[in-house]
Amino acid sequence: MLKIKNLHASVEGNEILKGIDLEINPGEKHAIMGPNGGGKSTLANVITGNDAYEVTEGEIIFEGENILELDPEERAQKGIFLSFQYPVEIPGVSVMNFMRTAINAIRKSKGEEDISGKELMALLKKNSALLGIDLKFLQRYLNEGFSGGEKKRNEIFQMAMLDPKLSILDETDSGLDIDALRIVADGVNKLHRSDNSALVITHYQRLLNYIVPDFVHVLVDGKIVKTGDKNLAIKLEDKGYDWLKLQEA
Amino acid sequence: MDLKEKLISSYHQTQKDRPKDAFHALREKAISYFEEKGFPNKKEETWRYTSLRPILKEDYQLFPKNENTLTQQDIAPYLTKGLDSYLLVYVDGHFVENLSQPIKTKTFTATSFSKALQEKEDKARIEKYFDQIAPKEDRDRFRSLNTAFTQEGTFIHVERNAVVDKPIQLLYFSTGKEDALLLQPRNLVVVENNAQVKIIERHQSLNENATLTNAVTEIIAAEHTLVDYYKIQNDKYTSSLIDNTFVDQHGNDSAVFVHTFSFGGKLTRNNLRASQNAEHLNTTFKGVTILEGNQHVDHNTFVHHLQPNNESHQDYKGMFDDRSHGVFDGYILVDRIAQKTDGYQKSDNILMSDRAIAHAKPQLEIYADDVLCSHGCTIGQMDKEALFYLQSRGVPKKEAKALMMYAFCTSVLSSVTIPELKAQIDGYISSKLGVKMDFDSELID
Numbered sequence: 263m264l265k266i267k268n269l270h271a272s273v274e275g276n277e278i279l280k281g282i283d284l285e286i287n288p289g290e291k292h293a294i295m296g297p298n299g300g301g302k303s304t305l306a307n308v309i310t311g312n313d314a315y316e317v318t319e320g321e322i323i324f325e326g327e328n329i330l331e332l333d334p335e336e337r338a339q340k341g342i343f344l345s346f347q348y349p350v351e352i353p354g355v356s357v358m359n360f361m362r363t364a365i366n367a368i369r370k371s372k373g374e375e376d377i378s379g380k381e382l383m384a385l386l387k388k389n390s391a392l393l394g395i396d397l398k399f400l401q402r403y404l405n406e407g408f409s410g411g412e413k414k415r416n417e418i419f420q421m422a423m424l425d426p427k428l429s430i431l432d433e434t435d436s437g438l439d440i441d442a443l444r445i446v447a448d449g450v451n452k453l454h455r456s457d458n459s460a461l462v463i464t465h466y467q468r469l470l471n472y473i474v475p476d477f478v479h480v481l482v483d484g485k486i487v488k489t490g491d492k493n494l495a496i497k498l499e500d501k502g503y504d505w506l507k508l509q510e511a
Numbered sequence: 512m513d514l515k516e517k518l519i520s521s522y523h524q525t526q527k528d529r530p531k532d533a534f535h536a537l538r539e540k541a542i543s544y545f546e547e548k549g550f551p552n553k554k555e556e557t558w559r560y561t562s563l564r565p566i567l568k569e570d571y572q573l574f575p576k577n578e579n580t581l582t583q584q585d586i587a588p589y590l591t592k593g594l595d596s597y598l599l600v601y602v603d604g605h606f607v608e609n610l611s612q613p614i615k616t617k618t619f620t621a622t623s624f625s626k627a628l629q630e631k632e633d634k635a636r637i638e639k640y641f642d643q644i645a646p647k648e649d650r651d652r653f654r655s656l657n658t659a660f661t662q663e664g665t666f667i668h669v670e671r672n673a674v675v676d677k678p679i680q681l682l683y684f685s686t687g688k689e690d691a692l693l694l695q696p697r698n699l700v701v702v703e704n705n706a707q708v709k710i711i712e713r714h715q716s717l718n719e720n721a722t723l724t725n726a727v728t729e730i731i732a733a734e735h736t737l738v739d740y741y742k743i744q745n746d747k748y749t750s751s752l753i754d755n756t757f758v759d760q761h762g763n764d765s766a767v768f769v770h771t772f773s774f775g776g777k778l779t780r781n782n783l784r785a786s787q788n789a790e791h792l793n794t795t796f797k798g799v800t801i802l803e804g805n806q807h808v809d810h811n812t813f814v815h816h817l818q819p820n821n822e823s824h825q826d827y828k829g830m831f832d833d834r835s836h837g838v839f840d841g842y843i844l845v846d847r848i849a850q851k852t853d854g855y856q857k858s859d860n861i862l863m864s865d866r867a868i869a870h871a872k873p874q875l876e877i878y879a880d881d882v883l884c885s886h887g888c889t890i891g892q893m894d895k896e897a898l899f900y901l902q903s904r905g906v907p908k909k910e911a912k913a914l915m916m917y918a919f920c921t922s923v924l925s926s927v928t929i930p931e932l933k934a935q936i937d938g939y940i941s942s943k944l945g946v947k948m949d950f951d952s953e954l955i956d
Contacts, residue, residue: 312899338905350900354918363914363948364904371905403918420904 263288263459264309264428269320271308277318278304280484286428289456293470294463295495296481297503302463303347305481306432309461310344311337324428338364339371341427345417345434352404357416358386360404361423368424389422393449410437418449429453430461435469447472467499480506514567515549521573522659533638534661541642541658548652560838560870561809566751566778569721571693573660575603578688581717586610589682589715594931596711597621597679599665603686604694606663618673619708620666624697627666636668640701644729644757644786651782654755657695657727664697669706678709678929683726685750687718698728700738704762707737711932716750727755734762734789739928745775745939748804752776758785760792770927771798771810772936774943779808787814787821787849794823797923799936801916801943802835802867809838812856816849819879825856828920831867839888840872847878854882860890861919913944 269282278301286292296302308315309322311334321328329337352360365385366376377385390397393415405413414434421429431450435443450473454460462473470478470492478494479486480503487506488494498506512520522542529535550567551558579602586600599621600610606623613622620633627633642658665681683696694714702708716722732738744752758767773779785794800808814823829837839858860869871888893915901911917924917940927933941948 310903312903314895314899333908334899334902335905335907335911338903344903346900346903350894350897352897352901352915352918354921355914359950360901360904360914363910364906367907367910368905403921424904 263325265321265323266309267321267323269305269308269322270318271304271315272318273304273315278315278484279308281320282481282484282486284479284486286459286461288459290477291454291460291462291473291475293475293478293495294461294481295465295467295478295498298465300481301484302481303432306344306430306461306463309337309430310334310342335367336371338424338426339368343421343424343426343429345414345421345429345431347433347436349405349413349417351406351408353406355404356401357404357419358400361386361400361420364420364424385423389419392422392452393419394445395419411439411442414438414446415442418446422449422453425453426458428459428461430463432463433465434462435464435466443469444472467495470495482506514569514571518573518656518660519546525574534641537642538659541655544655545652545659551652557811557840560836560840561778561780561807563778566721566723569691569723571691571721571723572689573693575689575692577603577605579603579605579607579686581607581610581684581686583610585717586682586684589684589713591680591711591929591931591935594678594680594929596677597675599623599679599681601663601683601696603684603688603692604663604696618670619675619706620668621675621679622666624661624664624666624699633666633668636701637666637699640729640731641699642729644731644759651755653725653753653782654727654757657697657725657755660695661697664699667698667700667708667710669702669708671703672705673703674707675709678711678932681710681712683714683724685716685722685724687716687720687722689720691721692723694722694724696724696726698726700728700730700740702730702732702736702738704734705736706733709739709741709929711741711743711929713743714746714750714752716747719747719749722746722750723753724750725753725755728757730756730758730767732758732760732762732765732767735764736762736766738765738767740767740769741927741929741932742769742771742781743936744771744773744779744808747775748777748806750776751778753780753782755782756784758794759788760785760794761788763789764791765789766793766795768795768797768926770923771796772939773798773800773802773808774939776808777806781808781810781812783810783812785814785823787816787818787823790818790820792818792821794821795926796825797926798827799920799923799940800827800829800837801940802830802837803832803943804835805833806835808836809840811838812841814843814854816843816845816852816854819848819850819852821849822853823855826922827858828923829858829860829869830863830916830919831860831869832863834864834866836868838870838872840870840874841886842874843876843884843886845875845877845879845882845884850879850881852879852882852884854884856886858888859919860888861893861916862890863893910946910948913941913946913948914950916940916944917950
């Protein structure tokens with residue numbers, strides 16, 4: 263589904279990613295762990311096309327196509343989703359109306375008709391139930407005045423609504439208490455199928471108790487320094503990242 | 512002969528044929544004031560950012576003939592779709608009765624000056640209220656000019672305890688039968704105790720000839736009144752507008768709202784003046800301005816707090832593309848007696864191009880010591896992170912921008928109380944932003 267080859271990227275002239283290789287197949291859940299400043303969020307932003315980041319070398323192939331030249335919306339339309347670490351507040355646009363706008367934009371890109379009101383309502387009901395969100399909540403303005411937990415829940419709700427092929431979850435656990443974490447993780451697990459994939463970015467192993475990854479990659483100083491299974495995450499929680507840095511050196 | 516000379520000489524010429532009616536003295540005073548002061552120029556503080564030179568150089572026809580040939584179909588695009596309203600239509604300065612639905616009931620009147628002056632009671636009211644707002648020494652030149660030339664306009668009177676059951680739409684057309692046309696319409700709105708009215712005003716040119724409209728509106732609001740006034744400024748890029756609106760709230764517990772939506776026109780200057788002459792008043796001025804090309808809009812507001820325990824709110828949102836230029840010059844004056852005043856003004860602006868300009872000049876002058884007054888102005892660019900957020904959900908950049916700009920206007924749009932008008936404004940915003948979007952439809956009943 264996703265193949266990243268020798269990816270280098272920089273922000274304002276500083277190289278953050280220094281040669282990333284990563285392959286994600288349909289049905290797989292990958293986790294990327296690593297210390298702060300290692301490049302985890304940069305990787306998420308580069309895959310989704312944030313133009314604040316400049317790709318200097320390498321390729322990102324999504325379903326056989328190099329997507330580096332595509333705008334963020336085109337990547338989203340192809341089925342890439344990013345759950346933001348810090349979702350942006352957009353007063354004046356209700357969650358519900360925004361979802362309709364996004365769904366119709368994606369449909370339009372595929373030459374499909376707009377979603378009907380009835381269909382949309384059914385989808386809103388189903389997915390808000392999945393994440394324990396009150397329908398009234400969806401009439402509120404996007405992220406405006408939402409608590410940290412509500413914002414993250416709303417991100418996963420959007421993911422459920424858009425039904426992407428590849429979901430990237432950037433520090434979805436930060437700012438969540440244990441109950442909210444469980445709801446969010448449950449949601450992600452229920453949305454998981456054999457034909458979609460997830461890339462979970464996290465600093466702590468905690469989230470991976472709930473979203474159990476098939477692969478764990480450790481990103482340190484712009485490079486993946488180790489790949490393993492879920493046990494690697496437990497080891498990292500135990501020993502920290504320093505032993506990997508030493509190993510790398 | 513420049514425009515000023517032309518105006519003065521044609522004034523004196525036409526006076527010969529005009530009856531020495533109740534307004535004669537006012538006209539004379541007004542024209543001599545205009546003669547003395549002339550048109551404003553950029554050296555004056557309140558005109559620093561707006562040059563009138565490009566619009567004053569035209570050779571305007573001042574007294575267009577009455578040769579209207581417009582039909583319902585011609586005017587339909589400029590009406591608020593689906594809105595049941597009372598309608599007053601003027602073409603090239605003349606009232607067109609067969610396109611209008613004036614109303615005169617026991618409790619309210621909405622008609623043209625020419626018709627109202629034929630009714631004894633209405634005539635008496637016009638004579639009582641016409642051109643009486645604001646102290647004479649503070650006369651605005653454009654208002655004086657209008658007063659000297661007033662021939663036609665709208666008279667609205669709402670009797671005690673009456674609520675006008677439908678909004679009143681005022682449509683002033685220019686047909687462009689003249690090469691260049693100066694129009695000076697006048698609106699007088701008198702709202703008696705415990706009465707309410709909603710009004711929509713629009714000036715529209717129907718061809719590409721230069722048109723300058725110098726409009727004056729006087730709103731006189733008594734006790735416990737609600738006046739909800741909307742100005743739609745979406746004219747052709749060859750038309751300019753000087754709007755002069757004066758609000759006098761002379762009875763306690765009155766609320767007056769003026770919303771101005773400025774999307775079209777070449778040069779627009781909104782002179783909005785309110786005097787709070789009673790207590791527990793609310794004066795609210797709001798506006799959305801979206802400009803492109805070489806368009807220029809200048810919002811010049813003045814709220815005078817003359818009595819205690821009042822509030823005033825000003826909230827203007829501007830978005831400027833290309834070489835367009837937006838000005839917000841807001842002035843709040845709080846007299847010593849006006850304790851417990853709650854006044855704020857806010858002007859937020861987004862520049863969409865490197866060459867667009869926004870000037871924001873909020874001013875507070877406070878002589879009372881127990882007030883709550885604030886102001887805030889921002890000028891910035893679009894938030895790129897927010898834009899990326901919307902795009903990352905599949906919304907194309909252009910639509911994402913439009914959505915953000917629409918969101919930016921929410922605090923102004925949310926107080927539009929006529930749903931059909933709100934839908935019309937939404938439509939103008941989306942077409943101005945070059946998208947086809949339904950911004951704000953309700954999905955849940």
